[in-house]
Amino acid sequence: MEQFPLPFPDEAALLVKRLEAAGHEAYVVGGCVRDALLGMQPHDWDLTTSASPDEVKAALSGLRILDTGLRHGTVTAVLERPYEITTFRVDGKYSDGRRPDTVRFSRRLEDDLSRRDFTVNAMAWSPMRGLVDLFGGMEDLHAGIIRCVGDPEQRMQEDALRVMRAVRFQSRLGFSIEPETRRAVADHVSRLSLVSPERIGSELRQIVAASFAARAIRENAALFHFLTPGCESERTLRALEAAEQTEIVFPASWADQSVRLALFFHRLGSSSQSKIQALRFSNELIDRVCQLVSLHDAALDLTRPAVKRWMAKLSLEQLRRLVKVKACLLAAQTEAKDSDRAVLTRFWDLVQQIRQEGAVCVRGDLAVHGKDLIAAGIAPGRHMGAILDALLDEVIEERTPNEPDALLRRAQELNGKGD
Numbered sequence: 001m002e003q004f005p006l007p008f009p010d011e012a013a014l015l016v017k018r019l020e021a022a023g024h025e026a027y028v029v030g031g032c033v034r035d036a037l038l039g040m041q042p043h044d045w046d047l048t049t050s051a052s053p054d055e056v057k058a059a060l061s062g063l064r065i066l067d068t069g070l071r072h073g074t075v076t077a078v079l080e081r082p083y084e085i086t087t088f089r090v091d092g093k094y095s096d097g098r099r100p101d102t103v104r105f106s107r108r109l110e111d112d113l114s115r116r117d118f119t120v121n122a123m124a125w126s127p128m129r130g131l132v133d134l135f136g137g138m139e140d141l142h143a144g145i146i147r148c149v150g151d152p153e154q155r156m157q158e159d160a161l162r163v164m165r166a167v168r169f170q171s172r173l174g175f176s177i178e179p180e181t182r183r184a185v186a187d188h189v190s191r192l193s194l195v196s197p198e199r200i201g202s203e204l205r206q207i208v209a210a211s212f213a214a215r216a217i218r219e220n221a222a223l224f225h226f227l228t229p230g231c232e233s234e235r236t237l238r239a240l241e242a243a244e245q246t247e248i249v250f251p252a253s254w255a256d257q258s259v260r261l262a263l264f265f266h267r268l269g270s271s272s273q274s275k276i277q278a279l280r281f282s283n284e285l286i287d288r289v290c291q292l293v294s295l296h297d298a299a300l301d302l303t304r305p306a307v308k309r310w311m312a313k314l315s316l317e318q319l320r321r322l323v324k325v326k327a328c329l330l331a332a333q334t335e336a337k338d339s340d341r342a343v344l345t346r347f348w349d350l351v352q353q354i355r356q357e358g359a360v361c362v363r364g365d366l367a368v369h370g371k372d373l374i375a376a377g378i379a380p381g382r383h384m385g386a387i388l389d390a391l392l393d394e395v396i397e398e399r400t401p402n403e404p405d406a407l408l409r410r411a412q413e414l415n416g417k418g419d
């Protein structure tokens with residue numbers, strides 16, 4: 001029997017064994033087989049079986065089984081973690097460009113593997129039966145190729161989401177898309193209008209954030225020209241490449257998903273907001289990315305008060321993202337100067353230094369608060385707010401020390417002036 005290339009989870013083995021013991025065929029299939037064969041830890045293990053959903057439930061009686069997608073033949077066995085178990089399936093006609101009108105269960109693994117999108121995603125493995133690879137998936141995995149199972153034109157026509165899935169796997173794995181599949185991708189770009197914005201947004205986000213994004217975008221320019229015109233420029237792609245390199249001024253690990261999305265969208269400037277909103281990213285991600293886009297060109301003044309004002313405006317993480325965005329954009333410029341890079345490192349050094357000192361950046365850091373001013377006889381209200389802001393300015397600019405006595409004295413003076 002063939003060895004599985006990674007530790008095979010005991011739970012998945014147990015499920016396969018129980019199904020086989022009841023007289024059915026069962027395998028792990030799809031993404032987990034692909035990732036394991038590449039030596040990568042799969043994030044979930046999906047099973048495929050000849051058993052109908054009722055037969056699965058009977059074979060696994062005593063385990064916790066949820067009806068997660070009965071219509072499509074899927075139940076989920078919940079052990080330490082969940083396992084989706086789907087009956088071998090043949091997809092019926094596709095008339096909406098996204099989902100089959102009907103699905104039919106089958107007793108043949110071959111039927112199920114044929115409906116899957118790419119050869120590298122169409123392999124099954126079981127401890128009893130070994131690897132089943134009917135479409136040359138293993139060979140394509142070794143050669144680094146994304147290739148449709150069957151006729152690429154027809155497969156893209158059936159389900160337009162596959163256009164984005166092809167590019168996503170290219171971007172994540174660093175593979176090439178086989179020429180006919182690539183042509184089919186380009187030919188079916190406009191059919192993405194049939195796919196929901198959420199799905200498109202989710203795929204796009206993953207494409208842009210993956211390691212080989214620049215090449216994936218460059219080689220599928222038609223797709224990005226359709227989805228996000230203006231974002232596929234060579235400078236943007238060079239900035240994404242810089243995000244992947246180990247030390248572009250700052251560590252590569254700082255180039256998280258938000259940084260990469262900000263690099264991708266930066267040329268859209270203020271119109272990036274509506275574009276990103278239309279892709280239905282989470283509100284948190286939208287806010288982060290839009291803020292980085294709007295600030296990517298902001299000047300970094302190297303005085304301490306200026307740095308403190310940045311620290312008051314942005315969280316430390318977001319500030320770190322901003323300097324990384326700037327560093328990547330700088331690396332993408334042919335005329336980049338050492339002095340520009342030096343500004344970024346100097347700025348970040350100042351941020352670190354000010355943070356270590358625990359220096360005042362926001363009102364809450366002041367040694368006096370509203371209640372102290374009230375106790376000192378200053379009336380609460382808008383005027384008091386203005387006094388606190390003025391104190392904050394003076395402390396940030398290091399004209400007044402952050403000490404209660406000094407601050408209260410200044411508050412009284414300012415209060416007197418304001419009357």
Ligand code: ATP
Pocket residue numbers: 029030031032046115116117118121122159161162165
């Ligand atoms: P990921 O690591 O992103 O989860 P995956 O390959 O597991 O990658 P899933 O979306 O979880 O992708 O789908 C599991 C499997 O189902 C795929 O490997 C593929 O065999 C099949 N599949 C998923 N979506 C499609 C589709 N749109 N058309 C055809 N087959 C698909």
Ligand code: MG
Pocket residue numbers: 031032044
């Ligand atoms: Mg998966």
